[in-house]
Amino acid sequence: MAKFYLTTAIDYANADPHLGQALEKIGADAIARYRRLRGDDVHFLMGMDEHSQSVVQAAEENQVPPQEWVDRMAVRFEEFYQRLECSHNDWIRTTEPRHRRAVEALLGGIREHNPDDLFIDTYEGLYCSGCEEFKQESQIADGRCTEHPTLDLVPKKEENHFFRLSRHGAELVRLIQSGEFQVEPAIRRNEIVRLLEDGLQDISISRSRFPWGIPFPGDPDHTVYVWFDALINYLSATGFPDAGYERLWPAQLHVIGKGITRFHCVVWPAMLRSAGLPLPRKVWAHGYVQWEGAKMSKTAGTAISLESALERHGPDSLRYFLLREVGFEADGNFTWERFDERYVADLADGLGNLASRSLAMLVKYREGVVSTTENTTSLDQAGLDALEQYATRMDVLDLRGGLEAAWSLVGRANQYIVETAPWTLAKEGRGAELDTALGTLARCLYRLALMVSPFMPGTAARLRDALGQDEASPAAWESGVAPPVEGSRTRRIQALFPKEQRAKTI
Ligand SMILES: [Zn+2]
Numbered sequence: 086m087a088k089f090y091l092t093t094a095i096d097y098a099n100a101d102p103h104l105g106q107a108l109e110k111i112g113a114d115a116i117a118r119y120r121r122l123r124g125d126d127v128h129f130l131m132g133m134d135e136h137s138q139s140v141v142q143a144a145e146e147n148q149v150p151p152q153e154w155v156d157r158m159a160v161r162f163e164e165f166y167q168r169l170e171c172s173h174n175d176w177i178r179t180t181e182p183r184h185r186r187a188v189e190a191l192l193g194g195i196r197e198h199n200p201d202d203l204f205i206d207t208y209e210g211l212y213c214s215g216c217e218e219f220k221q222e223s224q225i226a227d228g229r230c231t232e233h234p235t236l237d238l239v240p241k242k243e244e245n246h247f248f249r250l251s252r253h254g255a256e257l258v259r260l261i262q263s264g265e266f267q268v269e270p271a272i273r274r275n276e277i278v279r280l281l282e283d284g285l286q287d288i289s290i291s292r293s294r295f296p297w298g299i300p301f302p303g304d305p306d307h308t309v310y311v312w313f314d315a316l317i318n319y320l321s322a323t324g325f326p327d328a329g330y331e332r333l334w335p336a337q338l339h340v341i342g343k344g345i346t347r348f349h350c351v352v353w354p355a356m357l358r359s360a361g362l363p364l365p366r367k368v369w370a371h372g373y374v375q376w377e378g379a380k381m382s383k384t385a386g387t388a389i390s391l392e393s394a395l396e397r398h399g400p401d402s403l404r405y406f407l408l409r410e411v412g413f414e415a416d417g418n419f420t421w422e423r424f425d426e427r428y429v430a431d432l433a434d435g436l437g438n439l440a441s442r443s444l445a446m447l448v449k450y451r452e453g454v455v456s457t458t459e460n461t462t463s464l465d466q467a468g469l470d471a472l473e474q475y476a477t478r479m480d481v482l483d484l485r486g487g488l489e490a491a492w493s494l495v496g497r498a499n500q501y502i503v504e505t506a507p508w509t510l511a512k513e514g515r516g517a518e519l520d521t522a523l524g525t526l527a528r529c530l531y532r533l534a535l536m537v538s539p540f541m542p543g544t545a546a547r548l549r550d551a552l553g554q555d556e557a558s559p560a561a562w563e564s565g566v567a568p569p570v571e572g573s574r575t576r577r578i579q580a581l582f583p584k585e586q587r588a589k590t591i
Pocket residue numbers: 213214215216217230231232233
């Protein structure tokens with residue numbers, strides 16, 4: 086069984102999760118579920134980034150100590166992610182002792198392997214409190230952070246511990262271009278290679294007189310800079326530095342947003358190299374959820390609450406919509422109109438209608454029992470083609486492409502029902518042809534349940550249950566070739582995507 090360790094970015098514990106964060110977690114969860122379906126031994130990590138300045142501010146505004154605040158936020162975030170059906174195996178928080186140990190051990194590893202990579206110097210620059218970092222020239226437009234155009238940059242000067250990032254640039258270019266360390270999609274890889282080729286500056290990795298953080302080993306007046314601390318979470322969760330952490334490390338995949346590629350594709354691999362540790366295999370940087378063409382943000386007043394998006398048509402529909410319409414590669418638009426359109430066209434009238442009609446006919450004409458028929462109709466061939474296309478797309482993390490492959494089969498199957506008109510076959514007593522049609526439709530639903538399961542786990546479970554499949558034994562991907570539905574007792578289901586629910590929530 087191949088090990089597959091994947092992670093998402095950890096969120097700042099300063100406010101409720103938003104739709105952009107939800108997209109990332111849903112996308113990573115679809116990848117995790119797909120890898121499990123393919124038989125991998127998946128370890129899926131999510132968690133919270135709890136040491137930032139913004140956390141201290143939020144705690145002050147709410148008049149509670151920072152620890153109490155982050156405890157409260159961690160519960161809220163995990164509740165939201167459970168409602169979004171995230172199937173993470175571990176939940177890390179950077180205030181946990183296991184994380185502090187790993188941060189200390191990683192710094193110890195750098196000291197041991199590359200002592201010259203750590204030094205003390207004065208830092209002077211423009212600081213963005215939204216990013217929690219000093220911004221470089223290229224990250225500033227009109228005197229403001231390109232990620233946070235509504236916030237003021239603050240001039241800061243202090244004596245800090247530094248990490249000699251500049252020493253690692255050339256080797257990182259080589260590792261990325263050779264594919265040993267993969268940065269995807271290509272547009273992000275090209276950005277990072279350009280940035281590396283322009284040359285790197287050394288970075289400050291501590292803050293003085295900022296008590297909310299991990300004390301810098303050997304210098305209690307300093308805490309470890311929040312980003313340096315946060316990146317190490319991926320390693321902390323493996324049990325590092327205890328023996329056995331290599332069972333999980335290196336990670337197969339870090340899923341992040343495109344705004345933090347510099348940290349994940351430059352700083353993090355350089356830290357690991359310096360400490361003599363292997364690099365993650367791949368970083369995938371998704372785009373942003375936009376609202377009418379602009380980045381959704383609370384500061385700009387264009388944020389849709391995750392709560393309202395979840396309530397609109399339920400978690401499965403939100404997962405589907407975000408990954409199909411917004412996608413997991415470039416930026417994509419969110420509007421209520423498109424959400425409602427796709428809910429009706431793709432889900433209610435598409436997959437939902439196909440499932441209701443097929444299962445209703447099985448019950449009406451064959452008391453729900455799937456006859457033994459050969460696996461050779463044009464719809465079976467379309468199903469096998471869709472499975473292959475789906476896997477090809479999903480293997481390269483093209484989640485939208487995976488959904489398109491599945492929905493091409495939905496369209497083909499609804500067309501098949503019109504063409505074969507099983508009700509006419511029943512009326513005319515053409516029993517063998519009717520068995521063939523109903524059998525191939527049952528196999529088609531089984532294949533769709535497989536393909537849909539990483540995206541809409543609740544819907545897939547209802548479909549499988551209606552097909553008489555035993556939930557105790559989870560479906561294997563290979564079963565899609567010859568779905569074991571013959572002789573199964575199927576039953577009708579209530580609409581998977583009711584339209585009246587939609588009317589009620591608008
Ligand atoms: Zn910023």
